[in-house]
Amino acid sequence: MPQEPRARDAEATKARLLQAATDEFAAHGIAGARVDRIGAAAKANKALIYTYFGSKERLFDTVMDTHVARVLDQVPFTPEDLPGYAGRLFDFLLANPYQLRLASWHRLERSGTGHEPDGLRVSMRQKTDAIAAAQAGGQVAAAFTPEDLLAFTLALTNAWMPTSPVAATGQDARRHRAAVVEAVRRLVADGSPAPAADPASA
Amino acid sequence: MPQEPRARDAEATKARLLQAATDEFAAHGIAGARVDRIGAAAKANKALIYTYFGSKERLFDTVMDTHVARVLDQVPFTPEDLPGYAGRLFDFLLANPYQLRLASWHRLERSGTGHEPDGLRVSMRQKTDAIAAAQAGGQVAAAFTPEDLLAFTLALTNAWMPTSPVAATGQDARRHRAAVVEAVRRLVADGSPAPAADPASA
């Protein structure tokens, strides 16, 4: 229940640390992140990082788990409408710019260490299974394997992002979104593709 | 003329340092790289890094310049045959696994600092211009802007790589290559796409 803010509130301090850690890790990665900066930005003592999270690396893992859960929760997956999924994912990534940077840092610094974010592997499996079912049901063309289709959809959605501390410039973003959706549509299109939808649609 | 190897050979030492730096930076990025390790791996004194390259960051820039030049040199761009280009780029990245990691580290750690690799911006511009010309000539469908087309082609080519200290397992790689080529084909296909080419072609 929402209590009025206590002077000493471990949960609130934890949350501030997590937010500060998100910014720091997104900007500098694990090796480049500074524990002191995280503590300062959270207006908390850096020793609390060790009481609450154990170590810098475990703090990073916690940040990853949190944000992976957020994407999975906020961007519903629709196997029979991959272009729509791509569009929604695009919107989410545009609104949460650190997501992609965090994921990149993870791939480079943490991958292969057996510290994959909670639920990522499971969610990937669910998605490919769902795509396979949609293909079996004829709703999605079977030109690609489910794994390829998922990988390509994600790759196309990210294509315009990495460029982008700046790329989020409203008008451009809308055009890019339409292009991404159309590109995914072409991947799942059956033999005879419908004429391209009007790219002016949001 | 080729002289027999001198005991003290600045060029050879420089080359060893550059090779060691490539491995170290690809594995750990700039912040995570250790100058001592680079020196040790190159069997050279670490002070030579500073006489020859100036600083850790300038060493990284030199590594990037070298490897960007290598891709641009070894993977010819064919605006009228983007699927073929994607296939060749795929092969190159498969044979040079650190390329993508170096590029990722650069995006994350060096981007926006005004230290873009030599010739990258120029080469991007040339490529988009060439695509625009091919579109004007009707050889490539105009459903996407040249920038979109290039970004998507690169994104699709990279899609299967990041997974990949392990992904390079011969049989899988061949299937993924075919899928990438087919995906790009669908992007540049005009209204009525030809039936997919036989994926067995190299």
Place this chain on the structure above:
DNA sequence: CGTTGTCAAATAACCAGTTAGTTGATTATC
């Protein structure tokens, strides 16, 4: 008063960059 949240200070390891000096080859001089 005891438990729990907080913090300033200490610690020990680490690391980029420097410096003062050595080694070895090349060149100028007799």
Place this chain on the structure above:
DNA sequence: GATAATCAACTAACTGGTTATTTGACAACG
């Protein structure tokens, strides 16, 4: 062709500063 001067290539040891992590004391709350 021997000798000495010269310079580039290289090296070992050090420095000044940084960094993750720990500790021990203090304050708030029940």
